[in-house]
Amino acid sequence: MAIDLTMHIDRPGRRDALLDWLQMLTGAGLIVFMWSHMILVSSVVISPRAMDALAYFFEATYMAQVGGPLIFMAFLLHFVLGARKIPFRARDQRTIWRHSLMLRHRDTWLWVVQAVTAM
Known part of the structure; x- marks a missing residue:
């Protein structure tokens, strides 16, 4: 016995597009931070001095004290913007799982993996 379940999905508007762009920009900013952090930490290979x-430069200019909270806020904003697309209710999660099984589409499964690993 098959059960059809429909979900009401609003048409995306300008606000959703703006939030997607903001999510992309915060993600790109976090990527730039991670790369610069890896490069700066690997400077120990050149010399400990x-x-x-x-380290002295970042402490003297207070970049370490200001940068930490800014990176945390960017991460939190990126998480909140990404979380608006993840189904948190069990019913919605079952629906997404069933649709993924039914569609057998690679991009759908990649989205499911991305949503599960983000939680």
Whole structure:
């Protein structure tokens, strides 16, 4: 016995597009931070004095104290913007799971994996 379940989905508007762009920009900013952090930490390979000089610069200019909360806020904003697309109710999660099984589409499964790993 088959049961048809329909979900009401609003048509995306300009606000959704703006929030998607904001999510993309926060994600790109976090990627730039991660890459620059890896490069700066790997300066210890050049010499410990180079890393100490970089650490002194960041402490003297208060970038470490200001940057930490800014990165945290960017991460939190990115999470909130991404979470609006994830179904949190069990009924909606079952619907997404059934649709993924029914469609057998690679992009749908990639979205499911991305949503599960983000939680």
